Amino acid sequence: xxxxxxDTYIILKEELxxxxxxxxxxxxxxxxxxxxxxxxxxxLKGVTxxxxxxxxSTSRFFVPGLIVMTAMFNSSYSxxxxxxxxxxxxxxxxxxxxxxxxxxxxxxxxxxVIVLLIQSIIICIISLFFxxxxxxxxxxxxxxxxxxxxxxxxxISYSIAFLVKDGGMLASVxxxxxxxxxLLSGIMLPLSxxxxxxxxxxxxxxxxxxxxxxRFLSDGLIAQxxxxxxxxxxxxxxxxxxxxxxxxxKETVA
Amino acid sequence: MxxxxxVSIRNSPIPSFKQLNCIVIxxxxxxxxxxxVIEVNQLRKIFSSGKRKSKSVEAVKGIDFNVTKxxxxxxxxxxxxxxxxxxxxxxxxxxxxGGNINILGYxxxxxxxxxxxxxxxxxxxxxxxxxxxxxxxLILQARLYGMSNIExxxxxxxxxxxxxxxxFADRKAKTFSGxxxxxxxxxxxxxxxxxILFLDEPTTGLDPQSRSHIWNEVTKLHDEGTTIILTTxxxxxxxxxxxxxxxxxxxxxxxxxNPAVLKRKIISGDIITLNFENGISLxxxxxxxxxxxxxxxxxxxxxxxxxxxxxxxxxLPLVMSVLHKNNLSIQTVSLSRPTLDDVFLKLxxxxxxxxxx
Ligand SMILES: Nc1ncnc2c1ncn2[C@@H]1O[C@H](COP(=O)(O)OP(=O)(O)O)[C@@H](O)[C@H]1O
Ligand SMILES: [Mg+2]
Numbered sequence: 248x249x250x251x252x253x254d255t256y257i258i259l260k261e262e263l264x265x266x267x268x269x270x271x272x273x274x275x276x277x278x279x280x281x282x283x284x285x286x287x288x289x290x291l292k293g294v295t296x297x298x299x300x301x302x303x304s305t306s307r308f309f310v311p312g313l314i315v316m317t318a319m320f321n322s323s324y325s326x327x328x329x330x331x332x333x334x335x336x337x338x339x340x341x342x343x344x345x346x347x348x349x350x351x352x353x354x355x356x357x358x359x360v361i362v363l364l365i366q367s368i369i370i371c372i373i374s375l376f377f378x379x380x381x382x383x384x385x386x387x388x389x390x391x392x393x394x395x396x397x398x399x400x401x402x403i404s405y406s407i408a409f410l411v412k413d414g415g416m417l418a419s420v421x422x423x424x425x426x427x428x429x430l431l432s433g434i435m436l437p438l439s440x441x442x443x444x445x446x447x448x449x450x451x452x453x454x455x456x457x458x459x460x461x462r463f464l465s466d467g468l469i470a471q472x473x474x475x476x477x478x479x480x481x482x483x484x485x486x487x488x489x490x491x492x493x494x495x496x497k498e499t500v501a
Numbered sequence: 502m503x504x505x506x507x508v509s510i511r512n513s514p515i516p517s518f519k520q521l522n523c524i525v526i527x528x529x530x531x532x533x534x535x536x537x538v539i540e541v542n543q544l545r546k547i548f549s550s551g552k553r554k555s556k557s558v559e560a561v562k563g564i565d566f567n568v569t570k571x572x573x574x575x576x577x578x579x580x581x582x583x584x585x586x587x588x589x590x591x592x593x594x595x596x597x598x599g600g601n602i603n604i605l606g607y608x609x610x611x612x613x614x615x616x617x618x619x620x621x622x623x624x625x626x627x628x629x630x631x632x633x634x635x636x637x638x639l640i641l642q643a644r645l646y647g648m649s650n651i652e653x654x655x656x657x658x659x660x661x662x663x664x665x666x667x668x669f670a671d672r673k674a675k676t677f678s679g680x681x682x683x684x685x686x687x688x689x690x691x692x693x694x695x696x697i698l699f700l701d702e703p704t705t706g707l708d709p710q711s712r713s714h715i716w717n718e719v720t721k722l723h724d725e726g727t728t729i730i731l732t733t734x735x736x737x738x739x740x741x742x743x744x745x746x747x748x749x750x751x752x753x754x755x756x757x758x759n760p761a762v763l764k765r766k767i768i769s770g771d772i773i774t775l776n777f778e779n780g781i782s783l784x785x786x787x788x789x790x791x792x793x794x795x796x797x798x799x800x801x802x803x804x805x806x807x808x809x810x811x812x813x814x815x816x817l818p819l820v821m822s823v824l825h826k827n828n829l830s831i832q833t834v835s836l837s838r839p840t841l842d843d844v845f846l847k848l849x850x851x852x853x854x855x856x857x858x
Binding site for chain 1: 589592593594596614617618620621622624625626627628629630631632633637641642644645646647689
């Protein structure tokens with residue numbers, strides 16, 4: 248157990264050290280949400296008054312969704328960070344050492360999680376200037392949900408990177424899955440605006456629950472079924488995807 | 502070796518006292534007297550891509566070899582022969598499709614952790630984290646083998662001094678030359694003083710100076726008692742460094758022995774090459790020498806005369822005296838022993854792809 252903790256710490260520290268050398272990536276990942284905040288949220292102003300719109304203010308509707316969106320896109324691209332490490336033999340060098348395999352996996356995943364939490368905090372701070380006023384406890388829980396989403400998607404992304412070892416392939420696989428999941432999660436516009444079929448499909452999308460939960464949480468409404476469902480779903484998903492990544496890490500022919 | 506005994510006994514459920522005694526003797530022989538540290542039996546590896554069988558590659562086709570404590574064992578073969586695959590299996594990176602492997606008494610299928618603690622591996626690609634410095638790479642490696650921060654720093658410093666890497670140790674690894682990278686790869690591989698060190702093409706693509714630096718370090722490690730398994734497609738490297746060489750081609754070991762023995766075994770005799778001033782003396786010499794009993798064969802190539810003999814050392818004075826008696830003057834003379842290249846060519850019908858830098 249002690250070795251496991253030390254190993255995880257060593258790998259995570261190494262990953263963060265490399266990241267701090269090049270903090271550029273943290274900010275690149277912020278570009279998209281900030282552009283949405285500046286250029287898309289104003290559009291929503293006109294829609295807020297439309298019949299059936301669930302929230303009174305655009306920021307209360309859009310900012311929680313934006314945080315989930317950032318988690319979706321940025322975590323699912325974490326696999327790109329290991330492609331060169333796979334290529335130059337660094338991962339293989341790690342795998343020859345007696346380092347704990349779970350530590351190896353957690354080191355990479357936690358690095359993605361930390362980056363994402365920093366990005367989420369920055370988005371929240373910027374949003375304050377756009378009239379976003381979240382509940383504090385709700386926000387802490389929302390970050391916890393974001394953490395679970397980040398574990399899930401970065402584990403998937405790393406695993407695919409290990410399996411395909413190719414940037415182009417990784418990008419197409421990720422886009423193929425993440426884009427529809429994103430559009431069907433009600434981040435951009437309320438799902439109540441969508442046709443019944445789309446609403447039906449959205450009900451089997453775990454991110455729909457995450458997005459709805461994120462809105463409840465930022466409003467401070469914690470004891471909601473949706474919130475509970477979202478947490479249960481993503482706890483299960485993060486365990487399953489972590490296990491997948493561990494298996495890939497153990498067996499993959501790099 | 503005595504490997505057959507335990508296998509035959511495994512078939513009969515209750516071994517007799519005599520049989521048990523045999524096992525003890527054979528085990529003693531294997532692990533103590535002969536000090537076998539690596540035992541590979543019928544190793545096979547098939548890379549299957551997807552479900553289609555047609556796409557799968559049989560990279561290693563059932564190879565056997567043992568490595569004794571303290572030797573430098575070479576796997577020699579052209580690109581695609583299966584050298585890297587074999588090493589990666591031995592280093593616990595990929596699992597074999599078939600066969601048994603025992604390293605330092607540990608069954609590879611079960612005791613991967615124990616094996617990892619005792620081996621070092623320098624892959625073909627190296628594996629430095631290029632955005633970190635050489636020293637940081639070494640410290641990380643030491644930490645992963647369980648050293649504390651201070652121990653790791655000391656060990657990194659020790660190796661940097663020992664291998665004379667001070668002048669570039671604190672530069673980012675991406676600025677290193679090929680030779681500098683390789684020296685750091687090697688240092689990372691020996692950070693935990695492994696009992697067995699695997700080196701995958703440690704010198705490929707390097708300039709002669711860097712190559713000899715690496716060779717020196719490998720020789721030093723060998724002198725310190727490390728068992729070394731290296732792959733190469735440089736013949737002279739295998740020839741100079743290795744106590745035994747397995748010539749591997751298309752996933753199979755075609756020959757395995759001491760390099761000198763291999764050359765004797767496959768190609769008997771030496772070659773005396775004479776360079777004449779003119780064609781007439783060449784013709785005359787050819788005629789005279791071919792009637793001598795110590796000459797096995799004669800071949801003319803341009804102005805060169807290749808004289809194949811059994812014992813070059815004793816034949817050379819005889820050749821010279823024949824030429825001298827007949828007043829035939831030569832420009833140069835050289836005595837060459839067969840190279841592993843000749844051996845490889847004879848065994849496989851193909852040449853090793855030797856990239857000349
Ligand atoms: N991960 C892999 N997937 C599929 N085929 C592979 C893989 N690694 C190696 N091979 C194939 O196995 C054969 C042996 O390769 P390798 O062991 O790298 O040879 P060497 O190191 O002797 O040059 C080659 O035909 C190579 O293409
Ligand atoms: Mg190779």
